[in-house]
Amino acid sequence: MTRRYATLLPILFCLPAAPALAQPAIGSSPCISSTLNGTYQLYLNGRQTTAAGVVTKLFQAVGTAAFDGLSKVTFTMTANTVTTSQSFGAPLVYSGTYSLQSNCVGAINITNGDTATFTLESTNQGKSFAVIGSDANYAYNGSGNVQPATCPATLSGVHEFSANGNSLSGASAAGVLDVAGVLQFDGQGNLTANWTQVSNLTSTAIAATGTYSLNSACLASATLTDTAKNKYAVSLSIYSTAPDFALAVTSPQLLFDGFGSAAQVSTGAGCAASTLNGSYGSTLNGGVAPAGILTKLVRAAGAVTFDGQSKVTFTMTSNAVNGSQAFGTQVVYSGTYSLQSNCQGSINLTSGDTATFALVAFNIDTATQTARQFTLVGTDATYAYNGNGNVQPSACAASTLSGTWPFSASGSSLSGSSITGPDDVAGVMQFDGQGNVTANWTQASNTATANVSATGTYSVTSACLGTITLTDTASNKYVGSVAVFGATAASFHLVTTNTQLIFNGNGGVANVNPGQAIGNAASYLPDETPAGSVFSIFGVNLATGVGQPTAVPLPTTVLTTTVTVNGEPAPLFYVSPTQINAQMPEDIKPGVAAVIVKNGSAMSNAAAVMIPATGTPGIVVYGNNRAVVVNQDGAVNSPTAPAKVGDVLVVYFTGGGPVNAAGPLVTGAPAPSGLSPVSGTNTVKVGGVDAIINYMGLTPLGIGLYQANFVVPKVAAGDHPLVITISGQNSNNPLIAVSN
Numbered sequence: 001m002t003r004r005y006a007t008l009l010p011i012l013f014c015l016p017a018a019p020a021l022a023q024p025a026i027g028s029s030p031c032i033s034s035t036l037n038g039t040y041q042l043y044l045n046g047r048q049t050t051a052a053g054v055v056t057k058l059f060q061a062v063g064t065a066a067f068d069g070l071s072k073v074t075f076t077m078t079a080n081t082v083t084t085s086q087s088f089g090a091p092l093v094y095s096g097t098y099s100l101q102s103n104c105v106g107a108i109n110i111t112n113g114d115t116a117t118f119t120l121e122s123t124n125q126g127k128s129f130a131v132i133g134s135d136a137n138y139a140y141n142g143s144g145n146v147q148p149a150t151c152p153a154t155l156s157g158v159h160e161f162s163a164n165g166n167s168l169s170g171a172s173a174a175g176v177l178d179v180a181g182v183l184q185f186d187g188q189g190n191l192t193a194n195w196t197q198v199s200n201l202t203s204t205a206i207a208a209t210g211t212y213s214l215n216s217a218c219l220a221s222a223t224l225t226d227t228a229k230n231k232y233a234v235s236l237s238i239y240s241t242a243p244d245f246a247l248a249v250t251s252p253q254l255l256f257d258g259f260g261s262a263a264q265v266s267t268g269a270g271c272a273a274s275t276l277n278g279s280y281g282s283t284l285n286g287g288v289a290p291a292g293i294l295t296k297l298v299r300a301a302g303a304v305t306f307d308g309q310s311k312v313t314f315t316m317t318s319n320a321v322n323g324s325q326a327f328g329t330q331v332v333y334s335g336t337y338s339l340q341s342n343c344q345g346s347i348n349l350t351s352g353d354t355a356t357f358a359l360v361a362f363n364i365d366t367a368t369q370t371a372r373q374f375t376l377v378g379t380d381a382t383y384a385y386n387g388n389g390n391v392q393p394s395a396c397a398a399s400t401l402s403g404t405w406p407f408s409a410s411g412s413s414l415s416g417s418s419i420t421g422p423d424d425v426a427g428v429m430q431f432d433g434q435g436n437v438t439a440n441w442t443q444a445s446n447t448a449t450a451n452v453s454a455t456g457t458y459s460v461t462s463a464c465l466g467t468i469t470l471t472d473t474a475s476n477k478y479v480g481s482v483a484v485f486g487a488t489a490a491s492f493h494l495v496t497t498n499t500q501l502i503f504n505g506n507g508g509v510a511n512v513n514p515g516q517a518i519g520n521a522a523s524y525l526p527d528e529t530p531a532g533s534v535f536s537i538f539g540v541n542l543a544t545g546v547g548q549p550t551a552v553p554l555p556t557t558v559l560t561t562t563v564t565v566n567g568e569p570a571p572l573f574y575v576s577p578t579q580i581n582a583q584m585p586e587d588i589k590p591g592v593a594a595v596i597v598k599n600g601s602a603m604s605n606a607a608a609v610m611i612p613a614t615g616t617p618g619i620v621v622y623g624n625n626r627a628v629v630v631n632q633d634g635a636v637n638s639p640t641a642p643a644k645v646g647d648v649l650v651v652y653f654t655g656g657g658p659v660n661a662a663g664p665l666v667t668g669a670p671a672p673s674g675l676s677p678v679s680g681t682n683t684v685k686v687g688g689v690d691a692i693i694n695y696m697g698l699t700p701l702g703i704g705l706y707q708a709n710f711v712v713p714k715v716a717a718g719d720h721p722l723v724i725t726i727s728g729q730n731s732n733n734p735l736i737a738v739s740n
Contacts, residue, residue, distance in 0.1 A: 024597050024604040026539040027517030028403055030102035031510065035126035037069030039147050041218070041239035042077060043246035044131075045257060046138030049446060053293045053421050055173040057137060058082040058166060060257045061092065062237040062246045064217065065129075065144045073098045073108055078221075078235045080250045083137075085171050088233060088250045103404050104510040105428045105440070108133070116140070119426045119442040119449075121406035123508040124490070130408035132424040134447040141410060141424040141444075143246075145239035151218040152243050156187035158263040158342055160362035161247060162375035162388065165256025166292065167199055175199045176289040178386035179256050180360050180377040181206070182263060182344055189213065191222050194344065196358035197254075198377045198384045200288055203358070208232065220245070236260075261373070263343040263362040270341030275361050275371045277308030279392045281464060281485030283493045283504055284316060286383030294419045296322045296383065297412060299504045300331065301481040301495040302465060304374075304389045312337045312347055317467075317481040319497045322382065324417050327497045328479060347376060355380035357387075372487075390485035390493075396464035399594040399608035400489050401482075402433030404510040407494055411503025413445060421445055425503045427452070429468075433514070433594065433606025435459060439470055443501070454478065462592070464489070468496070476500070482507075488526075489513050489608070514539075514607035518595055520655045521581050521704075523618030523732040527610035530657040531588045532665060534573065534704035536581050537563065539604065542597050543575035554583065554668040554703060560600040565609075566593045571668030571703070583704045584611070586667045615657030615680045615726030617706070619734050627722045627734035628652050639719070642737035647712050648694065651684075653724060653731060656706035659697050671698040671705075678706070680727035686736065687720030689713040696724075712738060 046059030063077035075094040081087045094113040100106035100122055108118040108131060118133030118140065130143045160182050167175040181195025193208045212222035212234070222234035230253065236245045242262040249256050263271070286298040302316030314333040320326045333352035339345035339361055347357040357378030361371035375388045393400070409425040427441020439454045452472050460466035460482070468480035480496035490513045495504040519526045521534040529535040547558040554571035556562055563570040563582050570582040580597065590613035597604040620628040622636075629637040632647040643649055659665075662674030677697035684691040692711040699705040708724055717740045721733035 024539065024541045024599045024602050025403065025514075026537055026595065026597060026604050026607040027512055027514030028540050028605075029511045031100045031104035031122055031126070032102075033071060033098070033100055034069040035100055035104065035122050036067040036098070036129060037126065038067065040065045040067070040129065040144035041147055041237040041246050042075055042142065042144045043237070043257065043259070044075070044077065044140060044142035046140040047422065048138055049421055051421065053419060055166065055292050058173060058255065059138050059140070060165075060248045060255060062235045062248045062257065063219065064147070064237060067098065071097045071099065075110075078248070080248060080255055082168060082171055082173065082255070086168070086252065088255075089235075103428050103430070104406055110135070121408065121426055121428065123406050123510055125511050128508070130406070130426055132408065132426040132442060132444050134444055134449065136447065139422070139424060139444045139446050141408065141426075143408065145244070147218045147239055148241045150241070151216055151238060152214070152241055154187045155185035155212065155214060155220065155243065157185060159183045159185065159245075159260045160263045160343060160360040160375060161195070161258060161260035162360070162377070162386065163247065163249065163256040163258025164386065165249075165254060167254050168252065173292040175292050176287065176294070176384070177254060177256050178377040178384060179258070180358055180375045180386070182342055182360060183260065184342070185212065191224065193224055196377055197256075198379060198386070200290060200384055201379045201381075203356075203377075203379055261362050263360070263364065271339045271343035271345075271361055271364070271371070272341070273310055273337065273339055274308045275339055275343065275364065275369060276306035276337065276374060277370050279303045279305045279463070280374065280389030281392050281483035281493055282314070282316070282387060282389035283483070283495065284314065284385060284387040285504060286385040288383060294412060294422075296320075297419060297502070298322070298383055299411075299495045299497075299502055301483045301493045301504070303392065303463065303483060306337065310336050310338065314349070314352075317495070319495055319502060321412075321414060321417060321419060321502065325414070325499065343371075347378070349380075353380050355385070357385065390491070391487065392464045392483075392485055393487060393489040395462050395592050395610065396460050396484050396489060397462065397592040397594065397608050398435050398458070398460050399433040399606040400460055400464070400484055400513070400515065400592070401431040401458060401466070401492070402514040402605045402607050403431060405429045405431060405492070405507045406510055407441075407505060407507030409494060409496070409503040409505025411501060414500055414502060423501060423503060425505065428510075429507065431458065431605070433596070433608070437468060437470070443503075458482075460484065488516050490516075514605060515609050518607055518609045520616065520618035522620045522654050525616075525618065525732070528612065528616035528618060528655050528729075529584050529609060530590075530612050530614070530616060530655055531584050532586045532667075532704060533584050533656070534581060534654040535584055535609075536579060537595065537597060538579055539597065541577055541599060541602075542580050542604070543577055543599055546576045548574045552668070552670055552703065553666070556668070562598045564596050564598075573703075583668060586665045612657070612729075614729060615678055615682075616655045616729045617653045617724040617726050617731040618655045619651060619653045619722060619724060619731050621732070621734045625734045627736050629722070629736050637736050639737045642717075642739040643712050644739055645712050645714050649710060649712060649736070651708050651710070651722060651724070652699065653706050653708070654704055656697065657726060661698070668703065670701040670703055673700045675700070678726055682708075682727075683725045684708055684710040685723045685725070686713055686738070687715045689715050
């Protein structure tokens, strides 16, 4: 058998470029009005309070928000209000105009149905938005998520929900409620509900049954009757096929609103203690509000760790107003937890605090049967609590927070140890990936708003917990705690304090986490770039034009562009304004690394990339997902040039990981001329059938390129997916053609 090899194939790195912006940025894409386009689930919450913090009016609504992608927006809602009387289930339509700036923050001006102004922010590539604002009666906060293209035909299975609201006495708000529970839909219009509601230091369990209906606009309604014969009206607005939904619940004695999500797929196994396993970025919020007036509060952010058996630990930064201000206190609470088959359970804390929480796990990963999220409500001797958690990334660094991150939050204004009223906050933080941050936000209290601009520094630990310090233009100082969450590190929990204000909420990257814009140059998958492999960077203004070296060793500067990984220059294959292909330095250690692009004197944000310790193969592709494979006769495999069973083929890939090198491996220089096989266990499958491997390793004299020489197994004629596995990591699965 003749061994074939090639220098790095041009198809690996030559892609068209697009016009650039002024500042280089990894993963950046500016927002415009069309970023928000289509129909979104809508949740809108409003209130009016006195100077003493007494709630005098309440508003809650769920429905849809329709953005036309140009300038017009319409809110269509079912609203519940408590003013001089209770008014539940009223249809409302508000319309007006909207705009978005390049940093994904803008405004909505409602002129029909109401006169109101909102600060608007877009996140998750325009799939989600948040608003705060006011009209003549209420201070508002709200959010939306894009609806599915096809609404579910029915609701079925167990769905968790968590909510906040108020107990009522006629037209008066008598207290504050925190709620968590489950809804069980039977798929035929029948509904069972079980929830725990906490008001001040009292927890009450509610069990109810009823019926529901769902329409083609992704809106649903339900009626429930509990065991004490209390009746409830429920409105739902669906925003995924799982489904996830916003909900509003009313009765003459209470109203609350929040969000729900599928706890488990209908065919999945029931929950158990093992459903919660690992560390979750979390918030824990407590308060006491006798007669509906908040007199004590605590806001904490950090991590909650479940051992998958029975033990749980809260490690958090706590901020309390309880007779005095006590901010930045490190606390550790521990105890036990349990989960029933319907994903409801409890937490009992016995160390650091004595507290009991109702617990709900949801968003179950069907492959691992572990929950990605949880919610809780409960009490200790001082506070009534609500909280939630989301699975954390495997590791973080300062460069994990990079680029534009809109955030929204709720909080309270302070005067010493007194809580003087509620505040809603929405804005944006701009992280440079290297420890510097700029923040701009709007805070609304009753019908008044204020704009704040601040700058400062931040840090993030490897455990994905961080701190932020800010100083605004009036020299007010703020200290914040963050807990990064989500598999792609695209969101964070946030608690921020100063002596006049405390607020907590969530933030999310405006488009994608910049680290997700760096990937294997063949598969384009992020976090699959081991040392020595070829990787791609996507962004804006990364280079002044298109450039490609013509000689080896590869240069570390092409045109005016350089790339560094943890400060070490990376050799460049190709640069353009929107894409760079480079080699990961051979001596980069596994773990989180910071990637920075410099175009002339202008420097990009730093982006975090996970360097794997083992191979993460990505097969080079061309055309419509065809593998770059050389047939035994030297032709490139294609439908018109298929291989035969028994032929020896060569497939090219990158990301092969460690090798038993035939000589020194020098970054940017050709690989040794001898064979350098990969050290990880490996397989090649064609159409799911194992192939005999003659060689898998570095392509001799290539740079960052690997090849696998294999024998076509006995498979039927036609196209078959080709998959390489190294150390248990599967490649992408492009097609090869096989004839009889």
